[in-house]
Amino acid sequence: xxxxxxxxxxxxxxxxGAETTPCHWRVKQFLEKLxxxxxxxxxxxxxxxxxxxxxxxxxxxxxxxxxLEEIDLSWNDLIRGALQPLxxxxxxxxxxxxxxLNNCRLTAKDITSLGVALEVTPYLEILDLxxxxxIGGNLSSLTQKIPKGYHLKTLKVTDCSLTMEDxxxxxxxxxxxxxxxxxxxxxNKNIGRSLKSIAQELxxxxxxxxxxxxxCGLKQDGFxxxxxxxxxxxxxxxxxxxxxxxxxxxxxxxxxxxANLRDLEVLDLHQCCITEExxxxxxxxxxxxxxxxxxxxxxxxxVGLSSDNLLSRFRFLPKLKSVLLSNCxxxxxxxxxxxxxxxxLPELKILDLxxxKCVGGNLKLILKALNLEAELQELRLSSCxxxxxxxxxxxxxxxxxxxxKLQKLDLSYNHHISDQGWAMFYQRVGALExxxxxxxxxxxxxxxxxxxxxxxxxxxxxxxxxxxxxxxxGWVLSTSQQKQLESFNWDNERNVHINS
Numbered sequence: 001x002x003x004x005x006x007x008x009x010x011x012x013x014x015x016x017g018a019e020t021t022p023c024h025w026r027v028k029q030f031l032e033k034l035x036x037x038x039x040x041x042x043x044x045x046x047x048x049x050x051x052x053x054x055x056x057x058x059x060x061x062x063x064x065x066x067x068l069e070e071i072d073l074s075w076n077d078l079i080r081g082a083l084q085p086l087x088x089x090x091x092x093x094x095x096x097x098x099x100x101l102n103n104c105r106l107t108a109k110d111i112t113s114l115g116v117a118l119e120v121t122p123y124l125e126i127l128d129l130x131x132x133x134x135i136g137g138n139l140s141s142l143t144q145k146i147p148k149g150y151h152l153k154t155l156k157v158t159d160c161s162l163t164m165e166d167x168x169x170x171x172x173x174x175x176x177x178x179x180x181x182x183x184x185x186x187x188n189k190n191i192g193r194s195l196k197s198i199a200q201e202l203x204x205x206x207x208x209x210x211x212x213x214x215x216c217g218l219k220q221d222g223f224x225x226x227x228x229x230x231x232x233x234x235x236x237x238x239x240x241x242x243x244x245x246x247x248x249x250x251x252x253x254x255x256x257x258x259a260n261l262r263d264l265e266v267l268d269l270h271q272c273c274i275t276e277e278x279x280x281x282x283x284x285x286x287x288x289x290x291x292x293x294x295x296x297x298x299x300x301x302x303v304g305l306s307s308d309n310l311l312s313r314f315r316f317l318p319k320l321k322s323v324l325l326s327n328c329x330x331x332x333x334x335x336x337x338x339x340x341x342x343x344x345l346p347e348l349k350i351l352d353l354x355x356x357k358c359v360g361g362n363l364k365l366i367l368k369a370l371n372l373e374a375e376l377q378e379l380r381l382s383s384c385x386x387x388x389x390x391x392x393x394x395x396x397x398x399x400x401x402x403x404x405k406l407q408k409l410d411l412s413y414n415h416h417i418s419d420q421g422w423a424m425f426y427q428r429v430g431a432l433e434x435x436x437x438x439x440x441x442x443x444x445x446x447x448x449x450x451x452x453x454x455x456x457x458x459x460x461x462x463x464x465x466x467x468x469x470x471x472x473x474g475w476v477l478s479t480s481q482q483k484q485l486e487s488f489n490w491d492n493e494r495n496v497h498i499n500s
Contacts (some may be wrong), residue, residue: 024064030057040067046100047075055082062089069095074102074128083110087117096121103131108138115145126154130184136161140169148176155180158212159187167194174201182210186240192217199225203232211236214268215243223250230257238266242296248273251281259285270298270324279306287316293347294322304330304356312337315344322350326380330356339365346373352380354410360385364393367402375405382439383413388421395428406432412441412471419452426456430463438467441499442474450475461488461496472500 028038034048043065050058055078062068071093073079079086083106090096099121106114106129118124129135135142135157146152155177162170162185171194174180183205185191191198195218202208211233218226218241227250230236239261241247252275267289274282279302286292295317297303303310303325311334314320323345330338335358342348348371353359359366363386370376384390391411397403409432422440429435442448450457450472461467477485477500485498 024061027061027064030061040065042070043068044070044072045076046072046102050076050078052078055079055086059085059089062086063092066092067095068093070098071096072098072100073104074100075104077105079110080105081107081110083107084113087113090117091120094121095123097123098126099124100126100128101132102128105134106132107134108141111135111138112141115142118142118145118150119147122151124150124152127152128154128156129160130156130158131160133159133161136166136188137163139166143169143173146173146176150177151179152177153179154182154184156182156184157188158184162188162191164190164193167191168197170194171197171201174198175204178204179207180205181207182212183208184210184212185216186212186214187216189215189217192219192222192244195222196225199229202229206232207235208233209235210238212238212240213244214240216241217246218244218250219246220248220250220252223247224254227251227254227257230261234260235263236261237263237291239264240266240268242268242270242272245271245273248275249278251278254281256281256285259288261289263291264289265291265319266294267292268294268296269300270296270326272300274300274302276302276306279303279310280308283308283310283313286310287313289317291319292317293319294324295320296322296324297328298324298326298352299328301327301329303328304334304358306334309334309337312341314338314341318344319347320345321347323348324350324352325356326352326382327355330358332358332362335359335362336365339369342366342369343371346371348374348376350378351376352378353384354380354382355384357383357385360390360414360416361387363390367393367397370397370402374402376403377405378408379403379406380408380410381414382410385416386411386414387416388418388424391417391421391425395425398428398431401431403432405434407434407466408437409435410437410439412439413443415442415446415448419450422450423453423456426453426460430460432464434466435464436466437469438464439469439471440475441471444474446474447476448474450477450481454481458484458488461494462492467494467496470496470498472498475500 027040031038034045034054036044079101111134139157139162195216223241283306286295314323325338330353335356353366359381363381482500485500488494489496
């Protein structure tokens, strides 16, 4: 009798960890086989290497999960071509709010099936289809099925080989999903060709908070169309237009509606070939973005060469937490301006000055200017032509206490530092008790012996209880030194990952 009842679909068994919410025993059995915690609301099968039998079982159990709110089938190759029988069961999961199908090798037929399934999932808020190349050229079979007033909040189609026609079909969708808050079109190099169509329709999603157009083939005129759309996107918090190398000069003829984004917290413009004319405009605009917390201008050489110095105006952005200026050709004047502005950045947590040679010999300018309240957590100084006096200054600051919260320190590719300079640094670095990552690597072709300071390093490791990653590439370690590093973890019950 008990066996009969256990196999009857109407009889359910409470799942541990699911707050006594009932769920069928077959669901529990399926999840336990995949080493997943039991739940009747979240079905997380991300990267589970599902086989044909697993998918067949999954199809069978979906009707037993009427309270399901989230499904993640990402990184399972065999979903390819099998989506239709799965989506046919979505009528039993009408409370579904999150669906993730990243890198499932979806076919054109899968996309069509998914479009049909959206009609029976009226509460879906997050749809992530990233890294499915076959979506390119087939997006309209999905977007055309989404009805007007659909409450989708997040749409991600990163690296899906979207075409210009896909961009146009997406533009037509925007006025039907006015609840959209996040749109991620990154790494679709042809989408820039239809950006004018998309930008014109962005006015219908005035509540948009995240717009990601990283590596989308934006050109000057494309960015100018986007700038026109900013006047409607007053709630935007994150804008990423990075790695669009033909965008340079796009600020020149814009109406600078970017300045109206007073809620903007993240602005990513790295590797956009920004011109000096662009910099002159950005120098006027960026200080007006009073909510800005993260700014990435890396790999734009005009940042350091501009006569109208934007860096000095960072003082008007007291909420800045992350400033990334890697490979910006900073000059003595621009670096000094940044150091002066740093006095006014009490919340600064991340500072990246890598690949700016002018830092060498002048590191004390920025170190002395760091606001004592900032509690810097990440400092990147890779390939900055640092010399001994820079490391001596860093060691003194470490000893004095302003860097006590530092978690990541990158000093790689600074080959001008002598063995004595490194030894002195390792004598002080032990004061960084929260340090988790330390990189002191040399360039691959530049091999140097480390015996003069190796003992100091080994002693420092025992004083860094939070260290998880140590990069020593380019330094020549003897067999004895390698064994000492290997035994360090064992002897001290530590798990430091050492790259050498």
